[in-house]
Amino acid sequence: MAAEWRPVRQSRTHELVLESIEAQVLAGELKAGDRLPPERELAPALGVSRSALREALRVLETIGVLVAHAGRGADAGARIVRHPDDALGRLLRLHFALGSYSLENVLEARVTLERSSFExxxxxxxxxxxxxxxxxxxxxxxxxxxxxxxxxxxxxxHVQVARGSGNDLTSTLTAAVRESVRPLILRALEAADDWPATAAALNDDHTELLRLVRAGEGAAAADLVERHIRGIHGTLVDEAAAGDGAA
Known part of the structure; x- marks a missing residue:
């Protein structure tokens, strides 16, 4: 069934465009893979300017549910997609940087998610x-x-093992949470006194984790991944706490 487009109210126009597109998705009239009508058709159908429509489409691209290709031809235009991993990671990284979540929050979220996914x-x-x-x-x-x-x-x-859990949402959240602290973990790795030894120790954990998953020893894998995460990630929390105390 073709989606039916209705004019929207003019206040906060781009948000109302978003609400209209969201309503089509929730109603099942727009699905992953579907293309939106061209701007020259969709803007008047919604009763909005093309600039307001473009603003709404940019938001949808940012949150990973739409991809737009400029130009002409079969690939041109905007298409509904399902690419939540990168979008969630980007948003969570920004919120973490802005102080919306503490390192402790992220640590405990990682532990909860990865214990579940490895088991x-x-x-x-x-x-x-x-x-x-x-x-x-x-x-x-x-x-x-x-x-x-x-x-x-x-x-x-870590994300690959989460995918092996069979739960797509768990793997997406695992990727987003891990991505949010990627720069901090990188700095911790680069600051290691003996990088080759640090890498070897982390890989010993990775090797054992994969062995436990292969062997079906979920409880042991969950316990080890928690220790593994609390090792490098817990160090970051301790450093942050020490920095706050010094301040």
Whole structure:
């Protein structure tokens, strides 16, 4: 069924455009993969200016539910998508930087999410999930790996195991929470007195975590991932507390 577009009120116009598009999605009239009408058609159908429409579409791009391609042809225009991972990570990182959440909040959220995801992965992960996690772990073990690349791969490893839990929302939230502290964790890794030893110790945990998931030992994997997170992440919390005390 084609979506039906109705004019919206003029106050806070772009927000009302957002509400109209959201209503179409919630009603099932717009689904992932559907294209919005061209701006020249959609703006008058909604009774708004094209600038207000563009503002609303930019918001939808930012939150990861729409992608827009300029130009002409089959790929041109705006299309509804499902890309929540990057969008949630970006928003959470900004809110963390603005002080909306403390390091302690983020630490406890990570612990809760990853205990759940590793325990579930031990029950539900497929051979493909495990093979992809092993591939990431192989790259993490490469000698001479710089802290920045290690940090990226470390994030991918944890998110990959979360995907193996079979819960898409858990993996998305795990990625967002881990992404929110990526710069801080990178600084902690770069400040390590003995980076090769630090990387080796972290990889010992990664190796054992993957073994436990493969063996179906979910409770043990959950306990180890909590210790693993509280190690590097807990250090950041301690440093922040020490900084507050010094101030």
């Amino acid at each position: 579930a992965a031990a029950r539900s992960a497929t051979d493909k999930d495990l093979a992809e996690a092993e591939e990431i772990l192989t790259r993490l073990r490469e000698p001479g790996l710089a802290a920045a690349e290690f940090n990226d791969l470390d994030t991918r490893f």
